[in-house]
Amino acid sequence: MSTQKIEIDTVGKSYETGPRKKRKVVHALKDVSLTIAPGGFVSLLGPSGCGKTTLLKCIDGLIPITEGEIRVGGKAIADPGRDRAFVFQDFRLLPWRTVLGNVCFPLETTISSKAEREAIAKKYIDMVGLTAFERHHPHELSGGMQQRVGIARALAVDPDILLMDEPFGALDAQTRELMQVELLRIWELTGKTVVFVTHSVDEAIFLSQRIAVFSSRPGTISAEFDVPFAYPRTDLGIRRDPRFTDLRQEIWRLLKGDQNSFSD
Numbered sequence: 630m631s632t633q634k635i636e637i638d639t640v641g642k643s644y645e646t647g648p649r650k651k652r653k654v655v656h657a658l659k660d661v662s663l664t665i666a667p668g669g670f671v672s673l674l675g676p677s678g679c680g681k682t683t684l685l686k687c688i689d690g691l692i693p694i695t696e697g698e699i700r701v702g703g704k705a706i707a708d709p710g711r712d713r714a715f716v717f718q719d720f721r722l723l724p725w726r727t728v729l730g731n732v733c734f735p736l737e738t739t740i741s742s743k744a745e746r747e748a749i750a751k752k753y754i755d756m757v758g759l760t761a762f763e764r765h766h767p768h769e770l771s772g773g774m775q776q777r778v779g780i781a782r783a784l785a786v787d788p789d790i791l792l793m794d795e796p797f798g799a800l801d802a803q804t805r806e807l808m809q810v811e812l813l814r815i816w817e818l819t820g821k822t823v824v825f826v827t828h829s830v831d832e833a834i835f836l837s838q839r840i841a842v843f844s845s846r847p848g849t850i851s852a853e854f855d856v857p858f859a860y861p862r863t864d865l866g867i868r869r870d871p872r873f874t875d876l877r878q879e880i881w882r883l884l885k886g887d888q889n890s891f892s893d
């Protein structure tokens with residue numbers, strides 16, 4: 630169960646690029662403030678290049694922010710920590726390792742007993758429904774199955790917070806919908822906080838309690854929306870609820886003119 634609030638407090642992030650004499654500064658984020666309750670599910674939506682991945686990496690502590698502060702559980706974060714885990718769009722599995730080996734991987738620096746590591750990994754492999762595949766290698770799995778491994782690997786360190794960067798972006802439409810339902814099941818079971826980046830307005834509404842919409846560059850949050858549906862949301866029929874279509878339209882109106890890369 631997650632206990633730590635995420636506070637993103639007037640955060641700015643600039644990148645310096647190019648050769649030394651021709652340094653250019655890219656302002657990726659400006660004045661971004663957002664509070665995420667422990668155990669919350671918040672999606673970040675916005676046009677390509679508005680800084681969604683940058684913000685996720687900043688929350689993870691993978692890259693430093695240039696202005697403001699990010700606090701997790703009241704403490705300013707500067708480095709990656711085991712209270713946060715990242716799930717990538719392209720899975721990033723180790724191809725030479727089995728499913729079990731991949732999920733054990735992040736435990737190797739902290740747990741010396743192989744049996745203990747495997748017991749933990751098996752629990753999460755079971756949770757994502759891959760028990761029968763734990764001796765398989767990534768190339769023997771479908772995209773959806775590979776992302777299940779990615780999710781199990783992230784869960785294995787028992788983080789408070791899952792940072793998910795377009796995790797279903799590489800999957801076909803049908804697998805994507807199945808994975809959305811699966812993710813909600815796992816979220817409800819584990820009580821983790823989820824920060825979820827997506828290009829899909831429908832996906833954001835279906836999954837989230839709250840949606841932060843970014844405008845482009847430098848990326849800043851232009852609006853936040855509460856999603857009015859109770860959980861569990863296993864019924865895909867909510868997509869036909871008039872409140873779903875109203876919210877979808879409202880978000881689209883906001884994005885119009887600012888976006889060029891949305892999938893629905």
Ligand SMILES: Nc1ncnc2c1ncn2[C@@H]1O[C@H](COP(=O)(O)OP(=O)(O)OP(=O)(O)O)[C@@H](O)[C@H]1O
Pocket residue numbers: 644645646655656657675676677678679680681682683684846
């Ligand atoms: N390492 C980097 N060095 C320089 N500029 C960067 C770096 N990473 C990102 N940027 C720039 O920062 C801005 C925000 O990028 P970011 O990847 O965070 O956007 P995004 O909203 O996640 O985009 P997309 O939806 O296309 O994945 C972009 O202009 C990008 O070119």
